Amino acid sequence: MTVNLQMLGTGDAFAKNYYNNNGLLLSRDYTLLIDCGTTAPRAMEKLGRSFADVNAVLITHIHDDHVGGLPELSRLMKTKFGRKMILLIADTLAEPLWESFQKNSPVTAHNPSSLEDAFEVRLLKPGSPHKLSTEIILELIRTPHIRGKESYSLLLGGDIFYSADMIFQPELLLKLVRKQGIRQIFHDCQLKGPGEVHTTLSELLSLPEDVRKMIRLMHYGDHKPQFEGKTAEMTFLEQHVIYAL
Numbered sequence: 001m002t003v004n005l006q007m008l009g010t011g012d013a014f015a016k017n018y019y020n021n022n023g024l025l026l027s028r029d030y031t032l033l034i035d036c037g038t039t040a041p042r043a044m045e046k047l048g049r050s051f052a053d054v055n056a057v058l059i060t061h062i063h064d065d066h067v068g069g070l071p072e073l074s075r076l077m078k079t080k081f082g083r084k085m086i087l088l089i090a091d092t093l094a095e096p097l098w099e100s101f102q103k104n105s106p107v108t109a110h111n112p113s114s115l116e117d118a119f120e121v122r123l124l125k126p127g128s129p130h131k132l133s134t135e136i137i138l139e140l141i142r143t144p145h146i147r148g149k150e151s152y153s154l155l156l157g158g159d160i161f162y163s164a165d166m167i168f169q170p171e172l173l174l175k176l177v178r179k180q181g182i183r184q185i186f187h188d189c190q191l192k193g194p195g196e197v198h199t200t201l202s203e204l205l206s207l208p209e210d211v212r213k214m215i216r217l218m219h220y221g222d223h224k225p226q227f228e229g230k231t232a233e234m235t236f237l238e239q240h241v242i243y244a245l
């Protein structure tokens, strides 16, 4: 049994050469879209994929590069496929997501009247494993990004960590690897300048070698080519490439 990861994009919020950092978790009987930023519909088109083949969309936090494509996704599902997409979201994020959804929606006569009108909403409890299919089990872990706003990274299958946008958390990463048997880490990475709300490359380089070996970098800026060969054992996750997990 194999689960694959294909990123629709690996760029940060301002990247022009990369689509937003959104991913498809692909298994034999279930496809999960992780985040749906403004560029997600275009990236799906570019990959020749259809939202009709996605079983659910999971949201990590409320920033446009992670949720800006949801109004188009909802509209497409209703008009083209006559149904609603399943939306998986931490219970605490449902209200702020609805506010952002309304802000990102063009005004039409058929705008949804609630999040439940736009999606089949499934609220997830952070800190508990959720079995989505025979091969996909995930848990939301709250991680810091913007002060006062909740954001959730993902534990996939108990041995993979997929960061939401987050401030560097070395203790968490060491605990996941040393105590919880994590063997792969997909991490957001700000390559230049102070991190502020993201983890920087310098911070990730300060981790021990055995942890660095597990890390693939994502959510990077357009200057990424300048950093090839400068990330020690860490490798860049490339958009559109299919990785076996």
Ligand SMILES: Nc1ccn([C@@H]2O[C@@H]3COP(=O)(O)O[C@H]3[C@H]2O)c(=O)n1
Pocket (backbone or CB within 6 Å): 012, 013, 063, 064, 065, 066, 165, 197
């Ligand atoms: N100068 C900036 C810096 C950041 N931002 C927003 O902050 C968000 C941080 O998380 P993100 O998901 O990378 O998206 C960033 C921008 O929306 C912004 O809008 N302007």
Ligand SMILES: [Zn+2]
Pocket (backbone or CB within 6 Å): 012, 013, 021, 063, 065, 066, 165, 219
């Ligand atoms: Zn982001």
Ligand SMILES: [Zn+2]
Pocket (backbone or CB within 6 Å): 061, 063, 145, 165
């Ligand atoms: Zn963010």
